[in-house]
Amino acid sequence: MLRHVEGPDQELLSRLADDPQPQTREGFVAMLNAALPKKRAIAQALVCDPEGRVLLCELTYKREWDLPGGVVDPGESPADAVVRELREELGVDARVRGLRTVNWLPPWSAWDDAVLFVFDVEPWDPETPLVLQPTEIAGVHWCERDLVRERATAATIELLDSLDDDPADSYREAGHVFRGNA
Known part of the structure; x- marks a missing residue:
């Protein structure tokens, strides 16, 4: 353990025996990264079916329904994460067609802010039996917009409405679309 020394640019830190030395490039990068x-x-x-309905998941841990997906694991790409989440939670092998939008979500309730990547995912064969992860998914529903507005999270409703208004916009902040330098 290094001692804390009073003065500018001083840092109190502890390290493991196999950590790189703080004076090295590797040590500096490790401290900065931490x-x-x-x-x-x-x-x-x-995911939309041929009739234009949106797939929403009925979750076990919140009242509102939401798009399928979840948190990106450390070192995992967002595209890989959505494929993994669909496999884990619904039992389907999904194919990502592309990124639809990125949406910054401000802090909400006890959650910190987050960056949400929404991917256009190819619908699977409707005859494919879904295997729901019972700890997270209570049900899945193909929803027309009225049902989306009735059951989905406010953020999901706002996101889908903004995609309807301008599907080409690729970045949003909690429903606010940015164009150019706006």
Whole structure:
């Protein structure tokens, strides 16, 4: 353990025996990486059937329904995360067609802010039996917009409405679309 010394640019830190020395490039990068803020990333799938209905999941841990997906694991890409989440939670092998939008979500309730990646996911064969992860998914529903507005989270309703208004916009902040330098 290094001692804390009063004065500018001093740092109190502890390290493991096999950590790189703080005076080395590797040590500096490790300390910087540990000190930089971490932002939660979420990957969700926008899956629509031929009738234009949106797939929503009825979750066990909140009242509102939401798009399928979940938190991106450390070192995992958001696209890989959405495929993994669909496999784990619904038992389907999904194919990502592309990124629909990125949406920054401000802090809400006890959650910190997050960056949400929404992927356009190819619908699977409707005859494919779903295997729901019982600890998280109580049911899945193909929803027309009226049912979305009735049952979905406010953030999901706002996101889907903004995609309807301008599907080409690729970045949003909690429903606010940014165009150019706005």
